[in-house]
Amino acid sequence: MPNILIADDHDLVRDTIAAYLETVDGFRVFAAPNLEVALEKMSGLDSIDLLILDYNMPGMHGLDGLVRAKDAYPATKVVLMSGVANKDVANAAMSRGANGFIPKSLAAASLVNAIKFVLSGERYFPFDFAGSSPSQSKDSTFASLSTREMETLEQLCIGISNKEIARNLNIQEVTVKLHVKNLMAKLGVANRTQAALLAKERHLF
Amino acid sequence: MPNILIADDHDLVRDTIAAYLETVDGFRVFAAPNLEVALEKMSGLDSIDLLILDYNMPGMHGLDGLVRAKDAYPATKVVLMSGVANKDVANAAMSRGANGFIPKSLAAASLVNAIKFVLSGERYFPFDFAGSSPSQSKDSTFASLSTREMETLEQLCIGISNKEIARNLNIQEVTVKLHVKNLMAKLGVANRTQAALLAKERHLF
DNA sequence: TACTCTCATATACTTTGGGGTAGGTTTGCC
DNA sequence: GGCAAACCTACCCCAAAGTATATGAGAGTA
Numbered sequence: 001m002p003n004i005l006i007a008d009d010h011d012l013v014r015d016t017i018a019a020y021l022e023t024v025d026g027f028r029v030f031a032a033p034n035l036e037v038a039l040e041k042m043s044g045l046d047s048i049d050l051l052i053l054d055y056n057m058p059g060m061h062g063l064d065g066l067v068r069a070k071d072a073y074p075a076t077k078v079v080l081m082s083g084v085a086n087k088d089v090a091n092a093a094m095s096r097g098a099n100g101f102i103p104k105s106l107a108a109a110s111l112v113n114a115i116k117f118v119l120s121g122e123r124y125f126p127f128d129f130a131g132s133s134p135s136q137s138k139d140s141t142f143a144s145l146s147t148r149e150m151e152t153l154e155q156l157c158i159g160i161s162n163k164e165i166a167r168n169l170n171i172q173e174v175t176v177k178l179h180v181k182n183l184m185a186k187l188g189v190a191n192r193t194q195a196a197l198l199a200k201e202r203h204l205f
Numbered sequence: 206m207p208n209i210l211i212a213d214d215h216d217l218v219r220d221t222i223a224a225y226l227e228t229v230d231g232f233r234v235f236a237a238p239n240l241e242v243a244l245e246k247m248s249g250l251d252s253i254d255l256l257i258l259d260y261n262m263p264g265m266h267g268l269d270g271l272v273r274a275k276d277a278y279p280a281t282k283v284v285l286m287s288g289v290a291n292k293d294v295a296n297a298a299m300s301r302g303a304n305g306f307i308p309k310s311l312a313a314a315s316l317v318n319a320i321k322f323v324l325s326g327e328r329y330f331p332f333d334f335a336g337s338s339p340s341q342s343k344d345s346t347f348a349s350l351s352t353r354e355m356e357t358l359e360q361l362c363i364g365i366s367n368k369e370i371a372r373n374l375n376i377q378e379v380t381v382k383l384h385v386k387n388l389m390a391k392l393g394v395a396n397r398t399q400a401a402l403l404a405k406e407r408h409l410f
Numbered sequence: 411t412a413c414t415c416t417c418a419t420a421t422a423c424t425t426t427g428g429g430g431t432a433g434g435t436t437t438g439c440c
Numbered sequence: 441g442g443c444a445a446a447c448c449t450a451c452c453c454c455a456a457a458g459t460a461t462a463t464g465a466g467a468g469t470a
Contacts, residue, residue: 010288011311012307012308012312102217106216108216148417159394159398161395161457172418181459191364193401194364351447366425377449382429384447385427396427396456
């Protein structure tokens with residue numbers, strides 16, 4: 001009987017999923033409200049086979065929490081669960097060692113299949129989860145930005161004007177405009193707001 | 206045996222809660238992925254006793270969806286469910302006719318009690334769900350927005366221009382400007398980018 | 411050396427954003 | 441009925457954002 005630990009800060013979501021897994025398929029399920037408690041519980045209970053981490057949860061800090069969990073318990077399979085993240089986040093999670101990615105848009109029945117799949121040693125990664133945003137290229141889009149453009153993007157994410165950005169970076173406003181124009185082109189967005197939203201969505205700043 | 210309809214766009218959350226309610230306490234539970242489908246189903250199935258609406262769900266537009274549901278089916282009890290909303294939203298919901306408010310931080314067992322409580326004609330409103338996340342103090346800023354302003358804010362979060370927003374909402378561009386100006390003032394931000402970032406940060410859209 | 415890339419600056423231009431004022435409708439409430 | 445609030449439109453104004461093009465310094469490279 002596989003042991004599963006599910007960590008999610010929403011009690012209702014966590015407990016009902018836990019109850020569902022227990023009743024439907026006889027898993028032994030433990031629960032934690034955040035990453036810290038999850039890691040503590042794992043040190044107490046040995047032999048957790050699968051750890052399910054909510055992407056938006058205290059202590060996670062984007063994918064840092066995933067890496068921490070993987071480092072601390074390399075033998076345990078870890079899957080990320082999220083209601084908001086998109087393919088890019090999922091991709092990043094997989095490249096950092098996640099054994100699977102579970103969008104909350106997944107049907108409950110599929111969850112069980114996904115879990116069995118992961119427990120058998122496979123990686124579960126549904127490419128077809130809905131609600132996906134249209135601009136799905138890669139995180140490589142950001143890799144093409146120069147250092148100045150990245151700095152400019154960071155300022156954009158505060159929502160300030162070109163003039164203020166110029167002051168902060170000690171360059172002329174016209175230069176800021178150039179950087180903004182170039183980074184928008186590289187990211188394939190139409191304006192500064194979209195650039196900021198995209199960067200935030202990918203959790204860059 | 207009371208009939209319950211639960212509407213939430215996250216399949217996983219919705220289905221597991223539904224399954225939980227069915228197995229644990231023998232309710233008859235129906236499900237819908239958004240407000241439109243929920244209202245359709247209610248016209249088909251007569252005698253839904255309780256409607257559970259997710260606050261962040263396609264078609265809701267803040268508390269508009271609650272009002273629409275209440276107007277269409279005055280006899281049905283309606284409770285709002287949310288993972289991000291705070292007391293201010295809950296208060297606003299209650300003042301607009303909601304029979305209860307269920308934070309997703311609620312324990313699963315308490316959910317059943319809450320539902321029974323509401324079905325008995327009482328209003329369920331837990332005053333103590335503040336604890337969880339730290340940045341929950343003043344979502345009241347968003348409560349002061351009018352319907353149109355909320356819709357405009359939603360469009361802002363896509364990062365599109367006033368002209369495009371005008372097309373989407375079937376109003377003039379000047380009107381969009383007015384809404385943008387007013388909502389920025391209410392939110393205390395300096396421009397559209399900050400408004401979009403703030404809304405995203407609070408997980409409104 | 412010549413070539414390329416990044417960064418910076420500049421001028422000139424068009425479009426969009428944001429603020430002000432004013433007047434219009436509908437809705438619901440007292 | 442009067443009143444207020446939300447909503448919509450219109451006009452003008454100026455600032456900010458974004459486009460296009462050109463120039464030049466510095467670093468790195470073939």
